[in-house]
Amino acid sequence: MLPEPVRVVVSLDATKLRASPAVAKLGALAKNDPEGNREIEELKRRTGFDPLTQLDSVLVGFPQNAREHGELALVLRAQHLDQARLVAYVRDELQKKGDDLVSTPHGRFTLWAARGKPDVAGFFVDERTFVLGAGGWAPRLAELAATAHPGDSAATNIDLTRLTERVADHAIWAAAIIPDETRQMLRADPQTHAAASLANLVVALDLGQGLDAVVEGDVASAAEAQGLAGKMQEQLRDAKKNAQILMLGLGPYLDGITASAVDKRFEIHASLKEPQVDDLLARLSAFLALARQGHAPGFP
DSSP states (O other): OOBTTEEEEEEEEHHHHHTOHHHHHHHHHHHTOHHHHHHHHHHHHHHSOOHHHHEEEEEEEEETTHHHHOOEEEEEEESOOOHHHHHHHHHHHHHHTTOOEEEEEETTEEEEEETTOTTSEEEEEETTEEEEEETTOHHHHHHHHTOSSOTTBGGGOHHHHHHHHHHTTSSEEEEEEOOHHHHHHHHHSTTTGGGTTOOEEEEEEEESSSEEEEEEEEOSOHHHHHHHHHHHHHHHHHHHTOHHHHHTTOHHHHTTEEEEEETTEEEEEEEEOHHHHHHHHHHHHHHHHHHHTTOOTTOO
């Protein structure tokens, strides 16, 4: 359902994440935020939709020049979406801010957009799927959704499809085809020159008892892959000696990060055990508690 100009895809599988003990603990932290918890409860009461328990997945796609016009495609799937109640809720919230929600028929769908931001619009495909398009993409997405076999979708890009297949089994993943403009920027910077031939990049993350993440990039030659892996290993060694990292007690977390190269591909793997994830969550809880009191470290 993503249009062909898409070159970056990000996916979140909420069903897999909800099965993770780490995410359950993170959800408990969210409930400690009175304001955020109140907003979620209000959303549930007025729409019947609970994002913490009913969201299935989110898929987002960007073109390589998204910064120029803000193009974005988002596909949200849930166990159930009550269109009438959700539309009423969004309209009410916009009207409180002096705006309004307006509808525009487009084929068999109805596009919904804030009057003040007509280039950002969404539509309900069915009772389980909502699609949002920014940068004027909503009409195009509606046309793709209405076609059984769209010929101008991102699925026709074989390179992008192969990238997504490499990471599609993970709970959170991203795949990107690196544009020439980005490679030129990398080439011009002495710090990133080694990555100038980077053709594509995939990132994947899973949360079970602990955390496992991987970053893989394909470059032009095996020598460049070895060079990137070596540079990352050097940066990890330097980080382990960094006084601030040692003072914060973060050194052991770096022990779970490794960098290697296989043929023309460099790989970075990161792994955290359950006690380390618990420690990070405890640190996050303390930070949020201070932030709610207006005393977050490093912020005025």
